[in-house]
Amino acid sequence: MPIPTKKYRPYLLLLLCSMLWCSCVKDVDFSQAEDFRLEPVMEVSLVYFDLPASLIGEIPDNTTGYTVKDSTKIELFSEPFFDDNLQKATFTFEFTNTIERSFSANIILYNEANVPIDSIPISIEASSGIPIKVTSIVTYNEADIQTIKNMESLEVVLSLDSGTPNLQPDSEGVLDLRSAGTFFMSIDDK
Secondary structure (H helix, E strand, O other): OOOOHHHHHHHHHHHHHHHHHHOOOOOOOHHHHHHOEEOOEEEEEEEEEEEEHHHHHOOOOHHHOEEEEEEEEOOHHHOHHHHHHEEEEEEEEEEEEOOOOOEEEEEEEEOOOOOEEEEEEEEEOOOOOOOEEEEEEEEEOHHHHHHHHOOOEEEEEEEEOOOOOOOOOOOOOEEEEEEEEEEEEOEEOO
């Protein structure tokens, strides 16, 4: 049986209008846009290398020690964006040693004039057949973030500590370094 739509049309129209008239609408507060803030986190790889024991073994009489250096330019901080918005930074340095000798590492941060502005010493024990992992995490909060904002380059100074065994060109093992920087930003509309 068909429903007579002409008969109910005024009632449906009245019901529809009353629903639109009485429906709840939340007021939109456009002033919230003034308090807008983004807090992105960026993670970048800094320095990495693999130093095989066989390479150290090519150095005659390496029982007295040996030093290698590796550096990288950090160009992130030359941008005004970072200077204005960087709130916190964390550096993570992870060494894995499978060489039967101990090492000393010194991570040095330099400013634009190539003057050291911070130093991070790390000791790495000798392996006795199992990998030795050493992780160093350094955090720069708001109080000392200016150190990072002034950083232009980073250098890893790695020293083979004096000791035995004397490594040979056929010696086994490797020293790995993996490092990353995590940068916490705060971007607001002010």
